[in-house]
Amino acid sequence: EAGVTQSPTHLIKTRGQQVTLRCSPISGHTSVYWYQQALGLGLQFLLWYDEGEERNRGNFPPRFSGRQFPNYSSELNVNALELEDSALYLCASSLGLGGYGYTFGSGTRLTVV
Amino acid sequence: SQQGEEDPQALSIQEGENATMNCSYKTSINNLQWYRQNSGRGLVHLILIRSNEREKHSGRLRVTLDTSKKSSSLLITASRAADTASYFCATVSMDSSYKLIFGSGTRLLVRP
DSSP, X not given: OOOOEEEOSEEXXXXXXXXXXXXXXXXXXXXXXXXEEETTTEEEXXXXXXXXXXXXXXXXXXXXXXXXXTTSXXXXXXXXXXXXXXXXXXXXXXXXXXXXXXXXXXXXXXEEO | OOSOOEEOSEEEEETTSOEEEEEEOSSOEEEEEEEEESTTSOXXXXXXXXXXXXXXXXXXXXXXXXXXXXXXXXXXXXXXXXXXXXXXXXXXETTSOOOEEEOOOEEEEEEO
């Protein structure tokens, strides 16, 4: 069984640009979660999608957005990139709502210069 | 925001010794989970303990949960160099938001 896949693995962008990160969950998982792990700030919850709908959102500005497609894959979009957006962005999927462990992808390392 | 703190922030032990990490959280939980992260990459799920459970084992891992103190501990017995990683606890709250809220993590170094 394929795990959670994320693309790209690394990305370098200039301040002010826009970026799209992609995530494919494990087959059969309908929930996708996005987390940001910036240096020294730990893992911060960004967004949760389930059955194509945004279910919950962390304390991030509106320039962080995303969507989930009918095949349950997901995109995270970040507009007007700022230097502090440099981080590892992790996607996870889950079999059920909260009662199971999450499976994480290897992440996308975003560097904003 | 972080759910709570992990203690210690860093731990260095000799191969073969046991490693204990502690986690405290703030809100009522549905369950608590432990994850391992190697070299800043993806997290690996280790174990899940539900709020009505007090202890759980998985191989060399032992997790305890004390809901009255809002705390949990992870014990790794007979540690190996390959156990070197960062370990995070994460909670799912009772408010049905279903998102995992992570602690700050413990960096474990196992010296060969």
